[in-house]
Amino acid sequence: MPRFLYSLIFTLCLxxxxxxxxxxxxRAPAYARRWRERFALSGDLRAGGIWVHAVSVGESIAAAPMVRELRKRHPELPVTITCMTPTGSEQIRKLFGDEVGHAYLPYDLPWLQRRLIRRLRPRISIIMETELWPNLVAECGRAGVPVVLANARLSERSARGYQRVSGLVRPMFAALDWVAAQTAAEAERFLMLGVRQTALTVTGSIKFDLKPGAELLATAAQWRAQWGERPVWIAASTHSGEDEVVLAAHRQVLQQHPDALLILVPRHPERFDAVARQIEGAGLSMVRRSAGNMPTSSDLVLLGDTMGELMQFYACADVAFVGGSLIPGGGHNYLEPAALGLPVLSGPHRFNFAEISELLERAGALVEVADAQGMAEQVNGWLSDRPSARVAGEAGRVVVEANQGALERLLQGIARRL
Known part of the structure; x- marks a missing residue:
C-alpha cells in the first residue's frame, strides 16, 4: 500500500x-535533451548483461574501476550504465566512450521501470552507493533480477530521513540481494532499515582503491613546469556560499605568498560563469581552463570550468580544500587528494564521508577549518612549512593504501550473484 501511494503521488506530481x-x-541546456530516456523510450541499452546505475559524476568515477574489471572478467556480458544528470552522462562517455551502453534512468514509476527492465533484460543490477528507488527495486524483484548495492554508504542524516518513511522503504531495503557496505557503522544503519543480515557485508570503500596513473602524474608535472616554482593550492567541488570564503582566504594567502596560485573548481557546471564573475569581482586576475590557456605569472586564479579533470587539478596542487563542507552539504571525496599525497582541508560538515574524514584526521592528514581566516592560516602554514605538508600528505597516502582491497571483495560478491 505505501508503494502504491508513492507511485500515485509521483504520477500526480509529474x-x-x-x-x-x-x-x-x-539554467543548464543539457537537461533539455534526451527526454525520451526519462520515460524509458530510448537510450543505448545493451541487453542481456550487467546494469550499473550511478546517479551522477562522483558515483560514475567511483564505479569506473569496478566497471573496467567487470568487463575484463566477464567479456561476454555487455555493460549498460544509467545515471540521472547531464554531468554524470558526460562523465560516463568521457570514461568509457562507446565501450558501454548508456541512458538516463527513467522516472521511478512502475510501468517505466518495467519497460526499462524489459528492454535491458539484465543479468544483475548494481546500484552505486545509496541511489535507491522503491519501484526500481520492486520491478527488479518481479523480473528476477538480483539487486546489489555497491560501495554502499548511509549517513546518520540519510538514515533518519529513511526512517521517517519506513513503511515505504523497509520492503525496498529488505528486497536487496546484497549490500556491500563501506563501514561497520553504515552496515548497522542498513540493518535498522530492514536489510537482511545474510544480505549484508562490510567490504570497505572502493574509493580507497584509487591509483593515480603515470600519465596523469606526468601531465601534472608538465603543467607545473610551465607555471614555475610558485605555490599552488586547490579548492575543489565548491558550492554556492563557499567560493566567497575561498576567495577571501586566497587574498590572505597572497599577503604571505604573493605568487600563490589558487585552482578553484566549482562542483556544478551551471555555476562556472557565476564563479568567474565572483573572481573578477574580488579583483583577482584569472584564467579559465575552458579557454585552453595556462596561467601566466600574473594570473592568481585558475578556474577549473571543465568536466572530468578534477584529479588532474589535484595532481598539480600542494594543498587541497574539499568543498561541500563549509555549507551543510556533507563534503565530497577526501580520498582523491589524499591518494596523491596532498594535505587536506575540510569544513565542519563532513557527514557524507564521516568515517573516511575521521580516519584522515586521526592520521594528521586532514585539518578542519570553519572560515576564511582559518583556511588561510592553514594553507599558509603548509605552503611555508613544506616538510610538515609532506608529512601530512604522506599520512593520507598511507591511510588510502592501508584500506585498499574493497574492489576485489566487491567483484567477488558480484560474481557469485551473476
Missing part, C-alpha cells in the same frame, strides 16, 4: 517534475 526539468534546462 507535471511539477517536468516543470522543474524545464527550469533546470533553462
Amino acid at each position: 507535471p511539477l517534475i517536468l516543470a522543474r526539468l524545464l527550469y533546470r534546462a533553462w
Whole structure:
C-alpha cells in the first residue's frame, strides 16, 4: 500500500517534475535533451548483461574501476550504465566512450521501470552507493533480477530521513540481494532499515582503491613546469556560499605568498560563469581552463570550468580544500587528494564521508577549518612549512593504501550473484 501511494503521488506530481526539468534546462541546456530516456523510450541499452546505475559524476568515477574489471572478467556480458544528470552522462562517455551502453534512468514509476527492465533484460543490477528507488527495486524483484548495492554508504542524516518513511522503504531495503557496505557503522544503519543480515557485508570503500596513473602524474608535472616554482593550492567541488570564503582566504594567502596560485573548481557546471564573475569581482586576475590557456605569472586564479579533470587539478596542487563542507552539504571525496599525497582541508560538515574524514584526521592528514581566516592560516602554514605538508600528505597516502582491497571483495560478491 505505501508503494502504491508513492507511485500515485509521483504520477500526480509529474507535471511539477517536468516543470522543474524545464527550469533546470533553462539554467543548464543539457537537461533539455534526451527526454525520451526519462520515460524509458530510448537510450543505448545493451541487453542481456550487467546494469550499473550511478546517479551522477562522483558515483560514475567511483564505479569506473569496478566497471573496467567487470568487463575484463566477464567479456561476454555487455555493460549498460544509467545515471540521472547531464554531468554524470558526460562523465560516463568521457570514461568509457562507446565501450558501454548508456541512458538516463527513467522516472521511478512502475510501468517505466518495467519497460526499462524489459528492454535491458539484465543479468544483475548494481546500484552505486545509496541511489535507491522503491519501484526500481520492486520491478527488479518481479523480473528476477538480483539487486546489489555497491560501495554502499548511509549517513546518520540519510538514515533518519529513511526512517521517517519506513513503511515505504523497509520492503525496498529488505528486497536487496546484497549490500556491500563501506563501514561497520553504515552496515548497522542498513540493518535498522530492514536489510537482511545474510544480505549484508562490510567490504570497505572502493574509493580507497584509487591509483593515480603515470600519465596523469606526468601531465601534472608538465603543467607545473610551465607555471614555475610558485605555490599552488586547490579548492575543489565548491558550492554556492563557499567560493566567497575561498576567495577571501586566497587574498590572505597572497599577503604571505604573493605568487600563490589558487585552482578553484566549482562542483556544478551551471555555476562556472557565476564563479568567474565572483573572481573578477574580488579583483583577482584569472584564467579559465575552458579557454585552453595556462596561467601566466600574473594570473592568481585558475578556474577549473571543465568536466572530468578534477584529479588532474589535484595532481598539480600542494594543498587541497574539499568543498561541500563549509555549507551543510556533507563534503565530497577526501580520498582523491589524499591518494596523491596532498594535505587536506575540510569544513565542519563532513557527514557524507564521516568515517573516511575521521580516519584522515586521526592520521594528521586532514585539518578542519570553519572560515576564511582559518583556511588561510592553514594553507599558509603548509605552503611555508613544506616538510610538515609532506608529512601530512604522506599520512593520507598511507591511510588510502592501508584500506585498499574493497574492489576485489566487491567483484567477488558480484560474481557469485551473476
